[in-house]
Amino acid sequence: AAAAAAAANNPEPETTTTTTTSSYPSYKEDPYIKTATGNYVSREAHIDNAVNVEIKGKSWIEPHARLRGDLAKIRMGRYCQVSSSTLLQPGPMMMNMNGNKSHKDPSSSSFVPVTIGSHTVIGPNCHIQAAAIGSYCIIGANVTLGARVILKDGVVIEDGVQLGDDTVVGPFTRVSAVGAAVTNNNNHQNDQGSSSSSSHHDKPPAQQRLLRQVELPPATMQLLQEEAMESYQSFVAQRNQWAAEVGVAAS
Numbered sequence: 001a002a003a004a005a006a007a008a009n010n011p012e013p014e015t016t017t018t019t020t021t022s023s024y025p026s027y028k029e030d031p032y033i034k035t036a037t038g039n040y041v042s043r044e045a046h047i048d049n050a051v052n053v054e055i056k057g058k059s060w061i062e063p064h065a066r067l068r069g070d071l072a073k074i075r076m077g078r079y080c081q082v083s084s085s086t087l088l089q090p091g092p093m094m095m096n097m098n099g100n101k102s103h104k105d106p107s108s109s110s111f112v113p114v115t116i117g118s119h120t121v122i123g124p125n126c127h128i129q130a131a132a133i134g135s136y137c138i139i140g141a142n143v144t145l146g147a148r149v150i151l152k153d154g155v156v157i158e159d160g161v162q163l164g165d166d167t168v169v170g171p172f173t174r175v176s177a178v179g180a181a182v183t184n185n186n187n188h189q190n191d192q193g194s195s196s197s198s199s200h201h202d203k204p205p206a207q208q209r210l211l212r213q214v215e216l217p218p219a220t221m222q223l224l225q226e227e228a229m230e231s232y233q234s235f236v237a238q239r240n241q242w243a244a245e246v247g248v249a250a251s
Contacts, residue, residue, distance in 0.1 A: 030239075031043050031063070037056065039057060040060040040061070042062055045065045045066070046065070046067070048066070048067065049069040052073045054076065055076045055080070056076065056077050056078045057078045059077075059078065059232070062081070062084040064085045065086045066088070068088065068089040071089065072111040072112060075114070079229050079231075080116060080122075081235075083125075084125075088114060088128050089127070089128065091112050091165070112147070114128070114130060115132045117136070118136075120134070120138070120228065123140045123143065123159070126145075129145060130148070134155060136154045136224040137156070138155075139157045140158045140159035144162040146163055149168070149169075151169045152172075152173075153221065155174075155175070156224075157175050158176040159177075169213070172217065173215060174213070175211055176214075177210070178210050178212045
């Protein structure tokens, strides 16, 4: 009896021996929450003030992504992806004492809503403070978009690119980083409203690199649209395969 009581007080940790697909997590409970419009949100994602976050449908948010809806509205279209460990944070809009918007007057501040079009993919480990990202955009891994950045439709941002505050990138443009990175210790990017407990916000000095912009043909839009839709369909197929293997009904 004493041994049984000791075992009850110190239970063995549960182990999972489920066989899953190579790219889908080994959970017994579905790690994604599906909405009525076909969105999938990871249970390990962080969405602050979810009522301020609007996702049109057939999009997915990966683990450890964070959407700061507590600062301002975030709107996303259809077939969008926010990859793991990416932060979507509305950028600051300064206002002077007369209530006029100013980027330089620190007397008071609010935040600019984030609008993201359809068929847009944001890669992992990104820090996004853009005001607007168009449709048919691809943003690579480890990208930083400063406050109030605007990307027009059909923009491709390659891995490691950093765009400063108020940058505007025209439509059908590919932006890549070239040359060696140079450390900038005078990084003054405003990160108001961030949580010190999140690893997203502990940013090292900015690594500034030269940028190269190349014009893309208008036909790129169709290719980017197809890529975003195929990514969503591949994700759903992996989830359904996982559900079949662990005996969970795929919603």
